[in-house]
Amino acid sequence: MRRIYDPPEPDDGKRVLVDRLWPRGMSKVRAELFEWCIDVAPSPLLREWYGHDPAKLGEFAKRYRAELDDQEHVEALDSLRKLAHEGTVTLLTASKRDDISEATVLQQVLTGFA
Structure with a gap:
C-alpha cells in the first residue's frame, strides 16, 4: 500500500488505485496503473462522512467492511483477491x-487481518 504520488518502485507489482476519485494533478501515464478499481472504494456518503478524521477511523473501518459485503463491492473485491493470489499488488490512494x-482497511481485509 502506498500513496499514488510516490514514484513507482520496481517491486510494486500490479499497481491498483482504490480511490473513487481520480487524484488531482496525476496523469494516467505517470500513475503507471494496472487498474483503477473504483467499485471497491467506499461510497461517496461514507467517504464524505469520514473525511479522514483519525478519531473516526474505527467506525469508518467497520462501515467500510460492511460495504465491502454489499453486492456493489463483492465482484471488485473478488477481483483484487485474485490479483493478490497471482502476485504482488500495491494498493494506491491519494490520501x-x-x-x-x-x-x-482494504489491505487488512485482503490479508485476513480484518
Whole structure:
C-alpha cells in the first residue's frame, strides 16, 4: 500500500488505485496503473462522512467492511483477491495519510487481518 504520488518502485507489482476519485494533478501515464478499481472504494456518503478524521477511523473501518459485503463491492473485491493470489499488488490512494485511508482497511481485509 502506498500513496499514488510516490514514484513507482520496481517491486510494486500490479499497481491498483482504490480511490473513487481520480487524484488531482496525476496523469494516467505517470500513475503507471494496472487498474483503477473504483467499485471497491467506499461510497461517496461514507467517504464524505469520514473525511479522514483519525478519531473516526474505527467506525469508518467497520462501515467500510460492511460495504465491502454489499453486492456493489463483492465482484471488485473478488477481483483484487485474485490479483493478490497471482502476485504482488500495491494498493494506491491519494490520501495524505495512507495509514488512515480506505487502502489500509482494504489491505487488512485482503490479508485476513480484518
